[in-house]
Amino acid sequence: MAAMPDYTLFAWLGVTAIALVLWTLPQLFIACCGSKTGAAQVKLEESPLAGATAPARHDGGSPASTEHVAAEPVLSCSCEALTIAVICFLVLALVVFVAMFGLTGMVTFWNVKASECQAAPCTSASAADCCSYAVDPLRFPGPTAPVDVTYTTTDGAMHGWLMTNSTPASPGDGWLTVLYSHGSGANVAVNYRQQRYQWLLSLGRVRVFVYDYPGYGKSEGVPSYEGTGRAAAGAAAFLQAHINATSDANITYLGRSLGGNVAVAAIGASSSSSRRLAVQSTFASWGSNFGALFPFLGWAMVPGFQGAFEAGTQAQAFAARPGACAYESHSTADEWVPIAQGRALWELLKPTAAAQAAGCTSTFHEYNTALHDDPLTAGERAALGAWMQTARAS
Numbered sequence: 001m002a003a004m005p006d007y008t009l010f011a012w013l014g015v016t017a018i019a020l021v022l023w024t025l026p027q028l029f030i031a032c033c034g035s036k037t038g039a040a041q042v043k044l045e046e047s048p049l050a051g052a053t054a055p056a057r058h059d060g061g062s063p064a065s066t067e068h069v070a071a072e073p074v075l076s077c078s079c080e081a082l083t084i085a086v087i088c089f090l091v092l093a094l095v096v097f098v099a100m101f102g103l104t105g106m107v108t109f110w111n112v113k114a115s116e117c118q119a120a121p122c123t124s125a126s127a128a129d130c131c132s133y134a135v136d137p138l139r140f141p142g143p144t145a146p147v148d149v150t151y152t153t154t155d156g157a158m159h160g161w162l163m164t165n166s167t168p169a170s171p172g173d174g175w176l177t178v179l180y181s182h183g184s185g186a187n188v189a190v191n192y193r194q195q196r197y198q199w200l201l202s203l204g205r206v207r208v209f210v211y212d213y214p215g216y217g218k219s220e221g222v223p224s225y226e227g228t229g230r231a232a233a234g235a236a237a238f239l240q241a242h243i244n245a246t247s248d249a250n251i252t253y254l255g256r257s258l259g260g261n262v263a264v265a266a267i268g269a270s271s272s273s274s275r276r277l278a279v280q281s282t283f284a285s286w287g288s289n290f291g292a293l294f295p296f297l298g299w300a301m302v303p304g305f306q307g308a309f310e311a312g313t314q315a316q317a318f319a320a321r322p323g324a325c326a327y328e329s330h331s332t333a334d335e336w337v338p339i340a341q342g343r344a345l346w347e348l349l350k351p352t353a354a355a356q357a358a359g360c361t362s363t364f365h366e367y368n369t370a371l372h373d374d375p376l377t378a379g380e381r382a383a384l385g386a387w388m389q390t391a392r393a394s
Helices: 007-033 079-108 191-201 225-242 258-267 286-293 298-305 312-319 339-349 378-393
Strands: 147-153 156-164 176-181 206-211 251-256 276-280 325-331 363-367
Touching (some): 176 225, 258 339, 276 378, 312 339, 325 339, 325 378
Parallel strands (some): 176 206, 325 363
Antiparallel strands (some): 156 206
16 A cells, blocks of 8 residues: 555644634633732722721610621723734634645645656565656566656646557557546656556556646646646547547546546546546545545535535536446545445446446446555456456447
């Protein structure tokens, strides 16, 4: 499993900050506006009644006993003290909310620049999060070696890898053309992704194009929700031109984790006519997924990402497309994207009875033997491989 940052620590720091805010306000009030016992207490000797003897009673009784006025503490709070307390509270609250929304972005984009990768190739024996743009020739021999591709969006120059396992002839030659959208971490060159590319190429007669989002790897720009969509659209346009096609109808969209949502948005766009979509470990909504991960902070963080990475409309547009065929896989042991998110996405994504392609079986593969970033299980390789073959033939 690839190393991932432990955002639970940041979440609990947020909870601690909230508790600090709630504790600080009354403490500031007490400190600034506390009981002024020295100045506020009524001094008996200054009172006109202090020590006074009661007048003689007219009924002949004894004079009233001597009484003293009880001294009561008085709260004295100046406007300046109260203003300071309120300002302190507002500043602390602002810091907490900025940290919350910042945490949402941190969890969404965990990008690694190319300069952070090592020079030596990552091998099958390397750590899962090893990153190198110098690929191992034993893993990608001859024509399967990745070819660097650059295309441009409004975010700048985007970088990707084009891989094939031989020389394809034409768009209608029975080849499977895959546009791969990766997850939120690292970049295209990380070792655990190279293992996935290697497996895809083993299917035979496959061309794969994988690209980086803005701010990832060698791609320019800054990571953003909108930037991922522009990168995906540009990647699809490049791949369409590469196979000399007039549309993306012969492109199979494959996305994993956050990339699955990016793929759904791309294929569900009105400009797309593709009918093949496969997603792995993907959420239906980033906001609700984050709320499920951090229920004690989700109420504050979800609004910052409402509308971002929402698969609903695009998924339903794809599901109604004539000839559509979909695949989804999700582990019940996924610690980053709960299985409930995957099931909710499938209800949106699965083609309608009228749209379902003949000869291609839409498949939801649920398993319970892997965490989010673990290598493909044997069962998932078998299920996805079988779906890819039917997608190729239909």
